[in-house]
Amino acid sequence: MLKKIAGGVCAAKGFRAAGLHVGVKTHNVNKKDVALIVSDVDCSAAAVFTTNVVKAAPIHVTKAHLADGKARAVVCNSGNANACAPQGEENAEKMCAAAAKAIGCKQEDVLVASTGVIGQTLKVNVIEEGMPKLYSLLKASEAASDAAAHAIMTTDLVKKEVAVETTVGGKTVRMGGIAKGSGMIHPNMGTMLCFLTTDCAISPAMIREALLETAKVSFNRISVDGDTSTNDTCLVLANGMAGNAEITEKNDDYAAFLEALKALCVDLARAMAKDGEGAKHLITCNVAGARDEAQAEVIAKSVISSTLTKAAIFGCDANWGRVLCAMGYSGEQFDPEKVDVHFASAAGDIAVCEQGRGLPFDEDLAKKILTESEVEINIQMAEGDGVCTCWGCDITYDYIKINGDYRT
Amino acid sequence: MLKKIAGGVCAAKGFRAAGLHVGVKTHNVNKKDVALIVSDVDCSAAAVFTTNVVKAAPIHVTKAHLADGKARAVVCNSGNANACAPQGEENAEKMCAAAAKAIGCKQEDVLVASTGVIGQTLKVNVIEEGMPKLYSLLKASEAASDAAAHAIMTTDLVKKEVAVETTVGGKTVRMGGIAKGSGMIHPNMGTMLCFLTTDCAISPAMIREALLETAKVSFNRISVDGDTSTNDTCLVLANGMAGNAEITEKNDDYAAFLEALKALCVDLARAMAKDGEGAKHLITCNVAGARDEAQAEVIAKSVISSTLTKAAIFGCDANWGRVLCAMGYSGEQFDPEKVDVHFASAAGDIAVCEQGRGLPFDEDLAKKILTESEVEINIQMAEGDGVCTCWGCDITYDYIKINGDYRT
Numbered sequence: 076m077l078k079k080i081a082g083g084v085c086a087a088k089g090f091r092a093a094g095l096h097v098g099v100k101t102h103n104v105n106k107k108d109v110a111l112i113v114s115d116v117d118c119s120a121a122a123v124f125t126t127n128v129v130k131a132a133p134i135h136v137t138k139a140h141l142a143d144g145k146a147r148a149v150v151c152n153s154g155n156a157n158a159c160a161p162q163g164e165e166n167a168e169k170m171c172a173a174a175a176k177a178i179g180c181k182q183e184d185v186l187v188a189s190t191g192v193i194g195q196t197l198k199v200n201v202i203e204e205g206m207p208k209l210y211s212l213l214k215a216s217e218a219a220s221d222a223a224a225h226a227i228m229t230t231d232l233v234k235k236e237v238a239v240e241t242t243v244g245g246k247t248v249r250m251g252g253i254a255k256g257s258g259m260i261h262p263n264m265g266t267m268l269c270f271l272t273t274d275c276a277i278s279p280a281m282i283r284e285a286l287l288e289t290a291k292v293s294f295n296r297i298s299v300d301g302d303t304s305t306n307d308t309c310l311v312l313a314n315g316m317a318g319n320a321e322i323t324e325k326n327d328d329y330a331a332f333l334e335a336l337k338a339l340c341v342d343l344a345r346a347m348a349k350d351g352e353g354a355k356h357l358i359t360c361n362v363a364g365a366r367d368e369a370q371a372e373v374i375a376k377s378v379i380s381s382t383l384t385k386a387a388i389f390g391c392d393a394n395w396g397r398v399l400c401a402m403g404y405s406g407e408q409f410d411p412e413k414v415d416v417h418f419a420s421a422a423g424d425i426a427v428c429e430q431g432r433g434l435p436f437d438e439d440l441a442k443k444i445l446t447e448s449e450v451e452i453n454i455q456m457a458e459g460d461g462v463c464t465c466w467g468c469d470i471t472y473d474y475i476k477i478n479g480d481y482r483t
Numbered sequence: 484m485l486k487k488i489a490g491g492v493c494a495a496k497g498f499r500a501a502g503l504h505v506g507v508k509t510h511n512v513n514k515k516d517v518a519l520i521v522s523d524v525d526c527s528a529a530a531v532f533t534t535n536v537v538k539a540a541p542i543h544v545t546k547a548h549l550a551d552g553k554a555r556a557v558v559c560n561s562g563n564a565n566a567c568a569p570q571g572e573e574n575a576e577k578m579c580a581a582a583a584k585a586i587g588c589k590q591e592d593v594l595v596a597s598t599g600v601i602g603q604t605l606k607v608n609v610i611e612e613g614m615p616k617l618y619s620l621l622k623a624s625e626a627a628s629d630a631a632a633h634a635i636m637t638t639d640l641v642k643k644e645v646a647v648e649t650t651v652g653g654k655t656v657r658m659g660g661i662a663k664g665s666g667m668i669h670p671n672m673g674t675m676l677c678f679l680t681t682d683c684a685i686s687p688a689m690i691r692e693a694l695l696e697t698a699k700v701s702f703n704r705i706s707v708d709g710d711t712s713t714n715d716t717c718l719v720l721a722n723g724m725a726g727n728a729e730i731t732e733k734n735d736d737y738a739a740f741l742e743a744l745k746a747l748c749v750d751l752a753r754a755m756a757k758d759g760e761g762a763k764h765l766i767t768c769n770v771a772g773a774r775d776e777a778q779a780e781v782i783a784k785s786v787i788s789s790t791l792t793k794a795a796i797f798g799c800d801a802n803w804g805r806v807l808c809a810m811g812y813s814g815e816q817f818d819p820e821k822v823d824v825h826f827a828s829a830a831g832d833i834a835v836c837e838q839g840r841g842l843p844f845d846e847d848l849a850k851k852i853l854t855e856s857e858v859e860i861n862i863q864m865a866e867g868d869g870v871c872t873c874w875g876c877d878i879t880y881d882y883i884k885i886n887g888d889y890r891t
Binding site: 126128129130159161193194382383386400403405407432476 | 564569603712795800804807811819878882
């Protein structure tokens, strides 16, 4: 039933998007720096934000604009985070006002996000001046979603864009999303920026519930460098144009919608981890046999967040001792002598540790397995039936290079 | 009163040390791999260990041998962690037995530690075979402490060795230590290996108390990569040969002893942070004006542990936004709009953030300040009078190189 389709944030009926360079990014005029996503009609809307105490101004503004659970559009700039910056909220509101004026909707129905350098005043005038042109570019097309996806990128190497189609209450429902990730990605709302659109009819309360449930098992299960940014925002707009009976409770329709939303967001989350700054490997850590899911999650996150494990995977080194070590400092209690560890990838599967002790293994095969761009660390704990999967990436010379001089 | 002296672990009366290559490290016969430290008489002894659930075998053995609070000697190998390895405790006991036989003391009076690769069987036979020669090399000299300090190194570039002299109860008391650090260093018992000796007369209960108080403000306030190893051990031997009245309670003598022990251990902790794997900068984070010391410590640790902040310092980039960001995800609640940040070093002091907002600052001066090998991040919070200092290092290409292929 559930299938992948093209179109990103324009896959769902009634959504248009655009991306443009207006001048927030000054060093390269070929890099788009403002995105706009607009629904033809009012939407149920919800968002989840960073847990960081230091929150960027647009987060406060978006929170306020979401008080009624409704929205029409999202405007987002890259190149400047509008965090810890003078006139932060004032400038975030100005971005909403400019978009609202072009669209012809209320300022409170525009949601706003920013990403980029912290602490510098946002040149909001270039966004205001560029808005009419940005608005004129709005289209419901693959190319338009692609432009928006590029406009929210910073150090990302590839755009993150996914869409899926499913059936809800007998109607075809579509949903799609664009995201930006790269550095500063961590569990506890590690989404960076992610904008989701759907034509499903669903109440504000239910879309909020669905987003919370989904974030927990997707964006909150990835890590790039353990840093949680001041700007992380994931938001969803649902405009109801699919024509299904509005979802207002946790019924079968909700379950079908949630399944699709989770699939969409897991794909976007994996894409963020895979494109972590400088990353050469997507690392999937599957923990099974934990006491419960919560324990499995803490342990899987500890493994994918371990700098030493990340460095070992970069070197294609089957250093399972670091995996056990990261499990051990996760804060969870367990019996290390019941732990088995395998490394796996498209090139094969190799057991390296059984009941907490090293196994003799074929180093050449291990190296071959870890040379693949997507590798798995599979842990079996024999404590219970808790399972969880988390995603991360290796740490590389390029990560250091990118982050050693990000501002200039 | 308190002054630095030479001699390391041999500075205190009645201690001898030695270091030798016996063959645990197979790739380089010039690298010493076993250290022995022996007191002429029985000592009050205490230790603190890693909080990792996965503990190396020598930790279990040393804990058991410390049940009576007494010890005579320490034996330590580098090149193999004897963690998650077959016959772990058996081999750790064999190391103690070999040392005890050479010294002529009880096996239970020898403490043991290991550092190196996890999960491989320790070649204990080469340690047993080398023990008579190692014992024959024991001397109470600067060179002997130097040999022991080198024998416990793995990826360390410089040895860590400090000694101080003070007055306790009218008598001259000496204490010294050797340590190994580099990767896998984190607060929560981030000491790696540290062996301390003193000729102070102090009861087992009081030396234990002094070591716990000291570890909290020294080794537990440094971070290299956030990974807590399976082997971290800090232990102290006090043989009483200074002739002072034995310290058995928290009196003035205890205070004098504690002051010296803290100074010694802060020096060793800073040396570990400075020689973090691949590090080019020692980063000192001073937090003042926190609600209390506990809050100041959590925030300072979060800053020195932030991979993004560490990468910025590597690039000599005054990216104070990452400092605020790391404060914000520390888990502590505070008002970001009351935070001031300065960067400082021998080259000057520059204010970059005031009341949570960026200040215009001289980028050239900032770069000059951050180009020094020892830099400070100074944070003023205006929440209360809590202060704390933590130490870390930058993350560099070499860190990745060292850890990408550690086993081979």
